[in-house]
Amino acid sequence: MSESGTLRTIRTDIPARLDRLPWSRFHWRIVIGLGTVWILDGLEVTIVGSVASRMTQKGSGIHMSSGDIGTAAGIYVAGACVGALFFGQLTDRFGRKKLFIVTLGLYIVATLATAFAFAPWYFFLIRFFTGAGIGGEYAAINSAIDELIPARNRGQIDLTINGSYWVGAALGSLGSLILLNTSWVSLHVGWRIAFGIGGILGLGIMIVRRHVPESPRWLFIHGREQEAEMIVDRIENEVRAETKQELPQPQGSITVRQRRVIPFREIARGAAQRYPRRALLGLALFVGQAFLYNAVTFNLGTLLSGFFGVDSGQVPYFMVIFAVSNFLGPLLLGRLFDTVGRKPMITATYFGSAIVTAILAALLMNNNLTDWSFFALVLVTFFIASAGASSAYLTVSEVFPMESRALCIALFFAVGTAVGGITGPLLFGQFINSGSRNLVAVGFLIGAGVMLLGGVAEMFFGVRAEQQSLENIARPLTAEEAEAESEGREPAPQPDFGARGARIAERKVRQSQRERTGGRRYAPGVGSSFYSPGLAGTGAQNSRTSAMADEAEDREIEEVSDALRENGTMDRAALEKLVKGKSWGPGRFRRALGEAVFESRARRTSAHSYSPPERGNDD
Structure with a gap:
C-alpha cells in the first residue's frame, strides 16, 4: 500500500517498462519457477493413467474397477475446478506469490496422502484435494506469467510452459516403468511410491518459488506502487548488467485508481457486458480441450490394455511416447502463435485435431486398427491438439482486464473443465468398461465435435493479441484516464512523431489495404479497424499504445x-x-x-x- 495507507489515482509506466525488456536470465527464472506447476499436473494425470490398470488387479491393495478409475479422474478434475474458483479469488485479492505457497502446499500434502489409499472412497476424497491444489495453481501461475513476460514473447512462452505438462507426464511414465515392474517392486507397493514422486518434486519446486517476485502490475493496482517500482528497478538493473546496454525508453503510461478488492459480481458483469464474445470464446476453447484431453489421457492405459491387449507393465512405454509427442506440439508450433498469429493457429490446431480424431473413430468402429496404428493416430491427434489446448489458457489470460485476470482464468477453467473435463473421463470410463469398440468410437467422435466447435468459436470471436500489451488487449477496470482529464490533471504525453508520422500514416494505409485484399479479406473475426472496448487501437489509451507500437516498428x-x-x-x-x-x-x-x-x-x-x-x- 502507499505510504499514506490510502488508495489513490496514479499514473505508471510499469507495464511499458516490463514489455520493452529484452529476454534475459530473469525471464528464464520465471519460466523455471512458475512453469513447474504443469509438470506436477502432468505427473499426477499420467501416474493415474499408467497405474490405473494395476490398481484394478487382485492383490494391488485397493479394489477398484475401470469404472472407478474414470470416476476418480472426474473427481480430480472437479477438485481442480473448485480449487481454481476458490483460490482464483484469493489470488486477485492477496497477490500471486502468496497463493503459490498455499496451493503448492495443499498439493504436496494431498498427493502424499494418496500413496496411503486403502479404499475407493478414500482415494476419491484425496484426489479431490489434489486437484484443488493444482486448480488453484493454474489461476495464480497463468496470471503471473503473462504479467511478467514481455508482450512479444508471451504467446510462445505461454504455450511452451503449458506444454511442459507433458514433461511431467514423461517423468511419471518413466517412473512407472520401474515401479510397476513386479520383479522389482511388489504389486501393492509400486503404485503407492509412484504417487509419492509428486510430493517429492513439489518440495523441490517450493524452494525454487522463493526467487519469483510478486507481479508489479498487481502491486500498483493494490496501492503498493513503491514496492512495484523497486521490483522493476531491480529487474532492469539485472538486465542492464547482463546485456551491458542501456534499455530503450518505455513508451506510454497508464492511469489507474487503486483498489483493494474488486467484487465478483463486477468481474462477472464486465465479462458478460463488455466482452460477451470473449466469454463465449473462452468457454468453447476450454470445453473442447478439456473433454478430449481428460477423456483420453485418464483412460489411455485401460484403453490399450482392454482393447488392444497391451500388458499393463508395457503401458508406461506408450505413455512416454505419448507425452513426448504432446510436448513437441507447443514447443515446435508455439512460435507461430506470435508470428503467424493467434487466430489462424488456434483455429488450425482445433480443426486439425478434430479431423484426425474423427478419422481415428471411423477406423476404430470398423475394427481396422492395430495397437500401433491406433497409437500412431493418437500421437498425431495430440501433437496438434496440445498446442491448441495450451492456447486456451493463453487466450483467457490475455483477453480480460488485469484486475480480474486470475479469477477469469479460474472461472473459465472451472466452467469449461466442469463441462468437458468431468464428463469426458466419466463417459469414456463407462464406454471402455462396456467392452464395445463402437461406444469408444462414439466417445472419440464426441471429442472431435467439441474441438470443432472450439475452432469455429476462434474463427469468429478470436482476438489478434500477438505482440500486444496486455493493457492494449483489454483496458484495466481501474483505468481512470477520463477521470484524470476531468479533474484537470495533465494528460499522459502523446508521442511526437514529427516527420516520422507521415511515413507511419502511409504505412498504416498500405497495410490496411493489404488486409482487405487477397485471401486476408475473408478472415472472419475482428480486424485492425474493428472497435471493441479494450481492444488494440480503440479508445484513447489504446490509440496511444497502438501509435507507440507503430513508432517502434518505424525505428x-x-x-x-x-x-x-x-x-x-x-x-x-x-x-x-x-x-x-x-x-x-x-x-x-x-x-x-x-x-x-x-x-x-x-x-x-x-x-x-x-x-x-x-x-x-x-x-
Whole structure:
C-alpha cells in the first residue's frame, strides 16, 4: 500500500517498462519457477493413467474397477475446478506469490496422502484435494506469467510452459516403468511410491518459488506502487548488467485508481457486458480441450490394455511416447502463435485435431486398427491438439482486464473443465468398461465435435493479441484516464512523431489495404479497424499504445536501413545480428526488413543478401 495507507489515482509506466525488456536470465527464472506447476499436473494425470490398470488387479491393495478409475479422474478434475474458483479469488485479492505457497502446499500434502489409499472412497476424497491444489495453481501461475513476460514473447512462452505438462507426464511414465515392474517392486507397493514422486518434486519446486517476485502490475493496482517500482528497478538493473546496454525508453503510461478488492459480481458483469464474445470464446476453447484431453489421457492405459491387449507393465512405454509427442506440439508450433498469429493457429490446431480424431473413430468402429496404428493416430491427434489446448489458457489470460485476470482464468477453467473435463473421463470410463469398440468410437467422435466447435468459436470471436500489451488487449477496470482529464490533471504525453508520422500514416494505409485484399479479406473475426472496448487501437489509451507500437516498428525499419547504409551489402543473418533483431521479438526483424525493401529503403540482391537503397531512393 502507499505510504499514506490510502488508495489513490496514479499514473505508471510499469507495464511499458516490463514489455520493452529484452529476454534475459530473469525471464528464464520465471519460466523455471512458475512453469513447474504443469509438470506436477502432468505427473499426477499420467501416474493415474499408467497405474490405473494395476490398481484394478487382485492383490494391488485397493479394489477398484475401470469404472472407478474414470470416476476418480472426474473427481480430480472437479477438485481442480473448485480449487481454481476458490483460490482464483484469493489470488486477485492477496497477490500471486502468496497463493503459490498455499496451493503448492495443499498439493504436496494431498498427493502424499494418496500413496496411503486403502479404499475407493478414500482415494476419491484425496484426489479431490489434489486437484484443488493444482486448480488453484493454474489461476495464480497463468496470471503471473503473462504479467511478467514481455508482450512479444508471451504467446510462445505461454504455450511452451503449458506444454511442459507433458514433461511431467514423461517423468511419471518413466517412473512407472520401474515401479510397476513386479520383479522389482511388489504389486501393492509400486503404485503407492509412484504417487509419492509428486510430493517429492513439489518440495523441490517450493524452494525454487522463493526467487519469483510478486507481479508489479498487481502491486500498483493494490496501492503498493513503491514496492512495484523497486521490483522493476531491480529487474532492469539485472538486465542492464547482463546485456551491458542501456534499455530503450518505455513508451506510454497508464492511469489507474487503486483498489483493494474488486467484487465478483463486477468481474462477472464486465465479462458478460463488455466482452460477451470473449466469454463465449473462452468457454468453447476450454470445453473442447478439456473433454478430449481428460477423456483420453485418464483412460489411455485401460484403453490399450482392454482393447488392444497391451500388458499393463508395457503401458508406461506408450505413455512416454505419448507425452513426448504432446510436448513437441507447443514447443515446435508455439512460435507461430506470435508470428503467424493467434487466430489462424488456434483455429488450425482445433480443426486439425478434430479431423484426425474423427478419422481415428471411423477406423476404430470398423475394427481396422492395430495397437500401433491406433497409437500412431493418437500421437498425431495430440501433437496438434496440445498446442491448441495450451492456447486456451493463453487466450483467457490475455483477453480480460488485469484486475480480474486470475479469477477469469479460474472461472473459465472451472466452467469449461466442469463441462468437458468431468464428463469426458466419466463417459469414456463407462464406454471402455462396456467392452464395445463402437461406444469408444462414439466417445472419440464426441471429442472431435467439441474441438470443432472450439475452432469455429476462434474463427469468429478470436482476438489478434500477438505482440500486444496486455493493457492494449483489454483496458484495466481501474483505468481512470477520463477521470484524470476531468479533474484537470495533465494528460499522459502523446508521442511526437514529427516527420516520422507521415511515413507511419502511409504505412498504416498500405497495410490496411493489404488486409482487405487477397485471401486476408475473408478472415472472419475482428480486424485492425474493428472497435471493441479494450481492444488494440480503440479508445484513447489504446490509440496511444497502438501509435507507440507503430513508432517502434518505424525505428526498427530505420535501424535496418541505417545498418545497410553504413556497412554495405550484408548477409541476412549478419544484418540481424548487427541490429540485434532477435531482441525485438518473434517476427519483428523479418517484418522490418520486408517493409524496408517495400519502401525502397533497402534492396534484396540475392536469396539471403541485402544492400543499401539505390542512390535517389534513399530518404
